[in-house]
Amino acid sequence: MKRAFVLGAVGLLALIVVMAMPTYSVLEVHLYARSGIEGPGTTDVRYAVGPAPHLYEMVISVMPVDGPYELPDIVIVDVDGRPGRPPAVTGLYDHIVADMKLRGMRPNVTIVDLEGLDLESIPHCVMIIGEAVDMDNDTAAELMSWVSEGGRLVCIGPGSLPFRQELRDGQWTGREDFLMVSYRELDYSADAVEASVYAQALSLRTSAPLWALEASALDELGAVTIGHIHHGEEGDLVTSAMLSLGQGRLVLFGGPLAHPAMVSGDAALSWDVVQLITSGALWSSGEPEFLVLPMSADARDGNFTASIGGDVVVMAHSPRPYVPVYGRTVAATS
Amino acid sequence: MTERPSLEWVRDFLCPAGMAKVLIIGLAIRLAVAPWTSYPYDVYPFYSASVDMLAGLGMYGHATFSYPPGFGLILYPFMLLLSLFVDPSMFGSFQPEILEMGAVSDLVSPFITAPAFNLAFKLPMIIGDVLAASMLFLMVREWKGEGAARSAYALLFLNPLVIWIGSVMGQFDILAALCTLVAVHLFIHQRYALAGLALGAGALIKIYPAYLAVFFLAYILLAAGTALKDRVSSAARLVAGTLAAAIPAVPLLLATPEMIDFVFRRASNDAFGGINPWFLVPLIGNFTSSSGTSTGAENFFQTPMFLMLVGLVLAVIASVVMARSDRLPREGIVAGSLLVLMIALMFRSITNPQHLLWVLPFMLLFSFSDKRMRVPAFMLTASGLLFFLALRTYAVFLYPLAVYTPLVSVGQLNSIVFAYFSGGNLVPTLLLALSSIMGVVAVAQAVITITGLPSGWFRKWLWGAGE
Secondary structure, eight states, rough: OHHHHHHHHHHHHHHHHHHOOOOOOOOOOOOEEEEEEEOOEEEEEEEEOOSSSOOOOEEEEHHHHSOOOOOOOOOEEOOOSSSSSHHHHHHHHHHHHHHHHTTTTOOOOEEEGGGGOOOOOHHHEEEEEEEEEOHHHHHHHHHHHHHTTTEEEEETTTTTSEEEEEETTEEEOOOOOOOOOOOEEEOOGHHHHHHHHHHHHHHHHOOOOOEEEEEHHHHHHOOOSEEEEEOOOTTEEEEEEEEEEEEEEEEEBBBOOOOSSSHSSSHHHHHHHHHHHHGGGBBBOOOEEEEEEEEOOSSSHHHHHHHEOSSSEEEEOSTTTTTTTEEEEEEEEO | HHHHHHHHHHHHHHHHHTTTHHHHHHHHHHHGGGOOOOOOOHHHHHHHHHHHHHHSSSSTTOOOSSSSHHHHHHHHHHHHHHHHOOOGGGGGGEEEGGEEEEEESSSSOEEEEHHHHHHHHHHHHHHHHHHHHHHHHHHHHHHHHHHHHHHHHHHHHHHHHHHHIIIIIIIOOHHHHHHHHHHHHHHHOOOOHHHHHHHHHHHHHHHHTHHOOOOOOHHTTOOTTSOOOHHHHHHHHHHHHHEEEEEEEHHHHHHHHHHIIIIIISOOSSSSSEEEEGGGGHHHHHHSSSSBBBBOOSSGGSHHHHHHHHHHHHHHHHHHHHSSSOOOHHHHHHHHHHHHHHHHHHHSSSSSSGGGGGGGHHHHHHHTOOOOGGHHHHHHHHHHHHHHHHHHHHGGGGHHHHHHSSSSOOOHHHHHHHHHTTOOOOHHHHHHHHHHHHHHHHHEEEEEHHHHHHHHHHHHHHHHHTO
């Protein structure tokens, strides 16, 4: 009897271990894109995905981009300078690597100390500054040039953008060629939030940072809101925005990285960064179009036409983690 | 012929004679509160690990689960069973209204898990509570008789902190504590390989039972009157048993090598505080800033790693001292285990109330040898409960009730939290400080009770051992 118990327990444990083992079975969505039959400014997209064990919602985005590109290297800057990596940096690293791995991608993600940052060696990477940074004007200007020459810079939270003028007593202070960007504390109200087109198309999650960006200052810069817009009496605030600088792109997030992780922490920010990269948003030449397919566990197969021509990145994803699906294709439809 | 005694033993173990009422009352309380309560901030990683495992991504799929794999493996069958009746998309829901509290508290997640999920998720802890109480009953009965064993069972199973941690909060420390109880029981009976297996299983759930291995090894290797060969053989069996327990983790380790990194790096924290002597660090931070408790270390001596190393050295010293003491074996093993676990509890950067379960069963156990231990055990219970309630008020535990029933609304709960913080951080800080002081004093009193420090050592030094 005792032996039977032991054998049974060992067998059960082995079965549980096997069943709980990762199989990386992200449901693959097959996507095909080509020039639309309705005209040169359209793209026909066909999607197909097999049945899933559980219900899930799926979003397919079509992003117009400047041109086909390869998955870039990702550099996360550690500005802390103290022993050990701060959680803001390691959290971003862990989640970005994990989210990319689930999609079957293994980009080169590295953490670099601010002092050891060699901009010439990373000309076209995506650089992330996730903390407030204290940088002298000359170095900040070099970083700005790096972006203008084609770099992609993501800055999270107030103080993370090195080439920024600050608003003090109603006056902008700092180098004149630096950007006039201001942040304000966000008093979150669930009724006053609106998701931008990018946020809907890519299911961006950073929706409640402690500090958000003032929309009026961003409008002056010609920035595009990619996150959520919080309407308020003192003017609108946005959780994230993107603007072109020369040939490069600057993405600004509200912040700092804080709890809860799913709306303002490393998990949300990492998801957003990965979505911006894989969807092609960091190379976009216009707003995306998207299709939301409702909750279902059945196999899905269908077509739709987007009013976007030229080079496009088509991506499918599920907004919530319980049934992760992913598919992506890059096509020149002109 | 042999089946009946085995089954009877199992029945007696799960519901010891005369404890049916206590068992039913304890279970009824737990099953009543478990579905409708949770701590949304803590439960999200478990939710994420659950849906990740069901989706075939493994528990570390989205890098939100940063515990050793033991609890994930325990949780999986419960979630698999739940998924047969409830689609994972219904396991929880996003409640943006909760984010309105962001100005006063960032430690509340807007994702609220559903009652069915809460119950399935907490069932392993409820089972763990039953098994831990039964184990304590068994150990006390062997030591002090049936009457004392009944008291021990009731003291643990109806302890409000134990109920709160497993059935309200949803933390699984009782499972690791159960493993340590089993390990100590087997060690007392000189079943060293099995004791090592229990310790290893505990370390697979939470790392801290590994501290007990230090004491066990010291106790075996320093045992007087035993041949060196026997001592080495016993130690080898203990180590082999511990290593054998790690076998279920090997396939996971091969598939997700980053697991080690997640467990040892992500689980560590650069902040200090909770119910330990370092609670003053974040309290000072609370007065000087409104955001977070992270201190950021200027040098190695201010890091959690240094604190842990100090704890480890102290654990080794305490193990050697307790192993060489002239106590009776059973009392010496229980006292030594409790002392080492208290060191593990205090010498960590963050000691949360759920960590108090590491020592509470052993305090209750020891209290049947020395009744003075009852006071620190009760103080520790009060300290843990006060800490939970002082952190963000009771309201944050009731969000499932608000979201999934019409009895109370999210807005009403939010307003309770707002009211609590309306006067600033002073009242919460003072209450947290009070709970921390109570907890630290309780542990100090427990150490004094076990070791006789400082009066016992002083008397011994003054008048010699022959007093």
